[in-house]
Amino acid sequence: MTVDVLAFGETMAVLRATAPGPLRLARTMELGMAGAESTVAIGLSRLGHRAGWVGRVGDDELGSLVAERLRAERVDAVVVRDPDAPTGLLLREQRTVDQARVAYYRTASAGSRLRPEDLRGPLRAGARVLLFTGITPALSDTALDATRTAVDHAAAHGWTVCLDVNHRTKLWTSREASDALTPLAAKATVVFGDEAELDLVGGARALLDKGVREVVTKRGADGAETTTAGGRWSAPARPTGLADVIGAGDAFVAGYLSALLDDLDQPARLERATTVAAFAVGTTGDWEGLPTRAELPQYGSGTAR
Amino acid sequence: MTVDVLAFGETMAVLRATAPGPLRLARTMELGMAGAESTVAIGLSRLGHRAGWVGRVGDDELGSLVAERLRAERVDAVVVRDPDAPTGLLLREQRTVDQARVAYYRTASAGSRLRPEDLRGPLRAGARVLLFTGITPALSDTALDATRTAVDHAAAHGWTVCLDVNHRTKLWTSREASDALTPLAAKATVVFGDEAELDLVGGARALLDKGVREVVTKRGADGAETTTAGGRWSAPARPTGLADVIGAGDAFVAGYLSALLDDLDQPARLERATTVAAFAVGTTGDWEGLPTRAELPQYGSGTAR
């Protein structure tokens, strides 16, 4: 079945400390799942689009956790169960109210063993949009290969190719990231990132020159901005009570792609993107708070009795 | 025994999600109780007034929860145990930090089966003030009858009659509410509501024209305002850290009525009302955080060591 958006990457189990303070003093952690690309896929699925996702997890309970949640969310997921490696794991520490830290147990994880063959079927099945992030190429050589294969295939078949740079300093250096991602970004239709991330792949101007159609700068609480050859649009962040900013960027991308699939214009894309992001910011967890299409207009509607 | 204030209505059990996010992903909920009129009664009792309350609950554990708490709070409660219907139940979802949603399991609940006879004894026993809300008439025909009976009795006996409009869109349409509440409001001495709710019963001007003595507009974080034939007074909300705004309006009413019973002037009524409301806003739950009279002056006193 053809999907609207095909995403791929690593989705891990996450254990989150439940109160601010050093992790070594924590007693209780909450188990969940996290993965930038699957968050986007869930966001799109909740908004009524057909979202696909491809990735590897271990043949273990944490892998089942990932697979079951994606099914629950109606993501059209190809979850390869790797018998030879465990599902990756992420510890999230809230060092202070403002400052989060992560520890990865993802070296040699199942997710990092993604390879081009894993994507073959889904690529052949087709999609309107390919979404990938700068995390996947950092995971391993095979994952980099898989990314290149997917991007080339999508570009060759005229799909809209979207990159969210998502630079992860724990996985590689800025130099390594820049080397790997710049050529991939050049093949993209839409590139998302914060200022520094966009610079890593050459900056908005250069990207547009190379043929990227839309460059979207995410500015956290300061909102976001789209630059195209034809102009520049910006939108403030939607005011919202703050539960946990993690996942805001992925939610933003989901909202943006949803509007793009609906053929909305630039301001409307930013508006949906910031609205979906506001739901993420106002709830705990990366993907849990993402809105359904029916909930979108409820944004900011306050308290029912 | 004559009470200072007699209230009546439906008090339900409430189950509250403990973290922001969609209810379907919640794991743990907290059990408590909720009811606008009983919150006012508890508030008054804590402030040292004799508060009465009448209502029905089921002959079940959740009904006992309500009855026991009202006894604990020294509310002079007539809790009719209805053997034929369950205690109403309310699920409270914190969809995002800012946005709460409710699901009711109160159709055909014991509380909605309130009828005029239930009020007979307490009305005969007498009170200085009658408090009712716009929720009760929405529950059932018998509850509407009970409300009319009570208002007529109180008006006839020269009690101060207070209405808190409290429009509930899940129970009836604005049109239905307007039709039922406007004549009741006309018989009131004091009417509370937000701007829209007051419009539903004709607006402040019309109410005063019909003989209502004080119309009090609640404006959430913007405070409140009293309009009488003789003038207009307003008060800002008291600055407070925010735990949960639910119950603020009921707390406000409790504070206002307390000051009215103490014969304080208009500014002092608003001051006590907003102070009691600040306690509600700064704590979790509808009634849990209401201040005792001894605590009133502690408002804003900060942190003891």
Add this chain to the structure above:
Amino acid sequence: MTVDVLAFGETMAVLRATAPGPLRLARTMELGMAGAESTVAIGLSRLGHRAGWVGRVGDDELGSLVAERLRAERVDAVVVRDPDAPTGLLLREQRTVDQARVAYYRTASAGSRLRPEDLRGPLRAGARVLLFTGITPALSDTALDATRTAVDHAAAHGWTVCLDVNHRTKLWTSREASDALTPLAAKATVVFGDEAELDLVGGARALLDKGVREVVTKRGADGAETTTAGGRWSAPARPTGLADVIGAGDAFVAGYLSALLDDLDQPARLERATTVAAFAVGTTGDWEGLPTRAELPQYGSGTAR
């Protein structure tokens, strides 16, 4: 797609008190889902069979909870979202360590509005086995009709028809149950129940006389027994630490049907049934602890380090 087993009924949200004691003193409850037939379906799905389920839930968060979990468990579910009624709700109180009590909020629930049309598609799609319980006919006239429709269709098409009597005293009297269930039981291939439940539908002997092929008596901690025209087999309960016996009977049925689908002989059916039940008894919740096929042989394997 043809399934191995088709089940139907009402699945509700459940709120469970987390510690023994009267519900009115509880503070925290855990949110989950419960439904005898969907528990059997989940059990079968985990054991590798294609399990279908049909039922109604509300168009609300609790309905989504049910729908998402069934998808997660790969149950081939037709979850009708009823816009006019809420998802049923069940409160589970652990009055003492040994004594559980329930309070239902299921009157006029979506699930009780099941009707014959809801089953039309799945019945047409076909199955090897039809599973129904004595709960569904107790829910409403339309649900009783739906049950009759399904049983007649299945019997007419030569499916194996399985009834788990599951008498619910809160829903109807023994007399009502007997009247409704006896004719349905007569059309069944396999009937499950405890001694008293089997008596309600005529007793093992009479059932066999009417053409029922296997009558299975569940005896809790004392195990179970199968009676057929050709003989009688019994099996002890599997020794297991006890977490929560709720769901044991449904787990038992899932195990039994799994073995039946695998064409195992009578002793092996009881063995699998009691093994799957032991997993249910040794974990909290109705369906959560059901084993995958890979886990079956791990029963009783003790503690890994």
Add this chain to the structure above:
Amino acid sequence: MTVDVLAFGETMAVLRATAPGPLRLARTMELGMAGAESTVAIGLSRLGHRAGWVGRVGDDELGSLVAERLRAERVDAVVVRDPDAPTGLLLREQRTVDQARVAYYRTASAGSRLRPEDLRGPLRAGARVLLFTGITPALSDTALDATRTAVDHAAAHGWTVCLDVNHRTKLWTSREASDALTPLAAKATVVFGDEAELDLVGGARALLDKGVREVVTKRGADGAETTTAGGRWSAPARPTGLADVIGAGDAFVAGYLSALLDDLDQPARLERATTVAAFAVGTTGDWEGLPTRAELPQYGSGTAR
């Protein structure tokens, strides 16, 4: 108002560790209340008797906790709020599954400041039964005086005087206890204790010789035994799942006194006593699990669905 049973003593706040292990490693504790005599009073009140209780607490939140719970339970309580001393506090450690330890913060507590005057009104109001325990005389000189005053008054007015020995080794030595309690026991109508406690006050034989009417030996899991001048009756403990044995003895006394008030014969007294105790054993907390009269026959009724 005359009560059926008048009890008095110290009721404290209790903080309970929620998992077995050394207290120094605990993270979370549950707040409640504990007091042998108020547990008996709650037990009697739930069984439909009019139970009175007299004691002191501080003018603090923990004192309010005690006062509110007793009101909730319909105990006719005289809760003296002592402005000069805090409410006593008890830490309960579950050192291992089988071994509980306590730490008291009750030196100079409000409760230990009980004095004869506190009892004057309630004694004058009258009762059929006086219940006291060996804990109160150990608290302070004034509490010992209060005990003597009450016992003398009750004996003089022909009340049934009941003593539960309840020896507390943290409060005084066996020698001190024996000296203080033996003369008090001699004035009692019914004396409860385990074998060693009864020996402390002279032993069953000597007590009967001095005019005690019934001596009841509590034997934990081995049940209980009544000895009178006329005979000896024993009863096994009721089989029950075990949550927490604390409070079993007080529950037993409540059940026994309830049957005595109902004029049941010796075997029926033991039966009710052990049944009420079984509810206590099968739930967490001292008084939380005590049965209402309606629940008494539900003992052992198993699991509802």
Add this chain to the structure above:
Amino acid sequence: MTVDVLAFGETMAVLRATAPGPLRLARTMELGMAGAESTVAIGLSRLGHRAGWVGRVGDDELGSLVAERLRAERVDAVVVRDPDAPTGLLLREQRTVDQARVAYYRTASAGSRLRPEDLRGPLRAGARVLLFTGITPALSDTALDATRTAVDHAAAHGWTVCLDVNHRTKLWTSREASDALTPLAAKATVVFGDEAELDLVGGARALLDKGVREVVTKRGADGAETTTAGGRWSAPARPTGLADVIGAGDAFVAGYLSALLDDLDQPARLERATTVAAFAVGTTGDWEGLPTRAELPQYGSGTAR
């Protein structure tokens, strides 16, 4: 072994309510430890200094909790186990989001029985800085003696003597505090306090006149200010999300002393003080969130992924 800073005082166990609301309605409390001077010692130890602490606790589990944590934190602690008195206990109620209240169970606690002999060894061993607070002299006569002994010894041996006034209105009146603390302050090198506390010991001007070298005014969210004979420096509070302001002042002192030991200038002392305080404000608990030296530069670094 010589330490950099020697502190002494009372460290108690603390039980904290986990949600805002009146303590009497709390169900769960968290167990921890609290003590102004040990918080400073932990802060210094984490910043890489050798910190000593002297105090008494009971020979009980809560005393072990204190002793074990100080060892864990590498504080060079002399924890005297007093067999005759329990470890002090502190209940912390979050009455509203903004308003905390405490109840002490520290009368006749082990910690209050500190006496000069307890300090003998550590004083003889030597230190560069002595830290004491205005709490210790309020605990008992022997604790006041111990304080005087320590201050005199330190002053005589040319140590830097630091006083954090920390006025506790629950322990003594302002008058008593002033009488006891003014002469002690006169012997100090550095005095910390808020405006009112500094006035209690004569005010900044008078202190400087008496030879105090630095007077540091803590102003909560408004930052802090140092006054010396030579000038005045002020620093704003560091912007931070707020978890719990308790312990901020002690954290501030730890940061200040750390910079002083590192021989940093006045602005740098205030900067480190406010930075360490920001870590305390942004985490729950008094000492839990204090930064290690490696974490200091991470202040305000936001969210890692």
Add this chain to the structure above:
Amino acid sequence: MTVDVLAFGETMAVLRATAPGPLRLARTMELGMAGAESTVAIGLSRLGHRAGWVGRVGDDELGSLVAERLRAERVDAVVVRDPDAPTGLLLREQRTVDQARVAYYRTASAGSRLRPEDLRGPLRAGARVLLFTGITPALSDTALDATRTAVDHAAAHGWTVCLDVNHRTKLWTSREASDALTPLAAKATVVFGDEAELDLVGGARALLDKGVREVVTKRGADGAETTTAGGRWSAPARPTGLADVIGAGDAFVAGYLSALLDDLDQPARLERATTVAAFAVGTTGDWEGLPTRAELPQYGSGTAR
């Protein structure tokens, strides 16, 4: 400083599911630490012996958790902080009440990088007893080397050498274990294991023939048995309520070595071993419940009030 017992190995962080059921459905996990050898060291330290431990952890929060707890427990620990590898992590699933499962994240962990040099200092410092387990040689080549180095050194210097076989099937095959451990066992003075583990290293008879002095067979709930050249002694398990059997074997070894250090005879060694084990069985966690010397005689002392 010379210690009584020197142990070494890998200690990891552990995350434990808090309720029985499949890990993928867990929501909350508890953070702690686990390591067979450090459990023995903590047990010995609590019993008043000087216990040393050597191991590696990462330079991360979980490593600090380990280091801080060992300091808190007064274990004389050399905790090497490895900057190049993370602290190992263990997920503990309670699949059913009786059946635990683990998932390791310890491949290439810091702990597995133990090497001979890490032990040099502690070996030189000396000890009366060396304790090692069959886990360490399975971790890596360097860890195997470290084990050999330690055993050879200890044997050469006449220390008592103790091996607890502790076969871990997730780390190596029985064949690999047998090959590596048999020669090490031959050099031991005391060897602990269950029947199957002892067979892995040749069986009791062969071990004694090779010069092992005491072979101790652990039989879980069936107690334990010592075989020496001179005889055979057995002891039943101590009856105890069961919280969590994990850690029982390590507790047993701690008790045994404690008695050995105290020069008790064979029956007394088994008695102390089974008593210490009973504390472990009756509490949650591996090491948390281990008794202090003062607590030893409290075993089985029941419930204090």
